[in-house]
Amino acid sequence: MFGGYSLLRIKTKSGTVRITDTKNFPVSKTIAAALVEVEPGGMRELHWHPNTAEWQYYLQGSARMGVFGASGQARTFDFAENDVGYVPFAMGHYVENTGNATLRFLEIFKSDSYADVSLDQWLALTPPELVKSHLNADQQLMQALRKQKLPVVPA
Numbered sequence: 001m002f003g004g005y006s007l008l009r010i011k012t013k014s015g016t017v018r019i020t021d022t023k024n025f026p027v028s029k030t031i032a033a034a035l036v037e038v039e040p041g042g043m044r045e046l047h048w049h050p051n052t053a054e055w056q057y058y059l060q061g062s063a064r065m066g067v068f069g070a071s072g073q074a075r076t077f078d079f080a081e082n083d084v085g086y087v088p089f090a091m092g093h094y095v096e097n098t099g100n101a102t103l104r105f106l107e108i109f110k111s112d113s114y115a116d117v118s119l120d121q122w123l124a125l126t127p128p129e130l131v132k133s134h135l136n137a138d139q140q141l142m143q144a145l146r147k148q149k150l151p152v153v154p155a
Helices: 119-125 128-135 139-144
Strands: 008-012 015-020 032-038 042-048 054-060 062-068 074-080 084-087 092-097 103-109 152-154
Touching: 008 152, 015 042, 015 152, 032 042, 032 092, 032 152, 042 119, 054 074, 062 084, 062 103, 092 103, 128 139
Parallel strands: none
Antiparallel strands: 008 015, 015 032, 032 103, 042 092, 042 152, 054 084, 054 103, 062 074, 062 092
């Protein structure tokens, strides 16, 4: 509970994401946030946010974030406790736990709602013929795609 409201909690074998926005904390009209915990060997899956940029604050552990954009643009950043990260609007990214302890960080958004798009789920829900032809994907890759969103996965 937080201020009398329950946070949305998504737990996987590799970590947990706790989300708050206007859906579960009505007073939050201009900010949404998630507390992300990633266990060693895990990562916040490849995803992007379709509604706003992301600010991050690293509370504990060490991380590597990859950010990618159009035309092959990509950057990789390393973070530790008390570091601040930023992902521009709609740019794909992942955050990997590079340490031996639980990684904890906040994802913060200037929005009344939390929204993310999982690359894995998006590909799984796209007609298979399109994915195969555009990515030259084999059947093994197609079968590995998950239709269910798992925000924290094994790295």
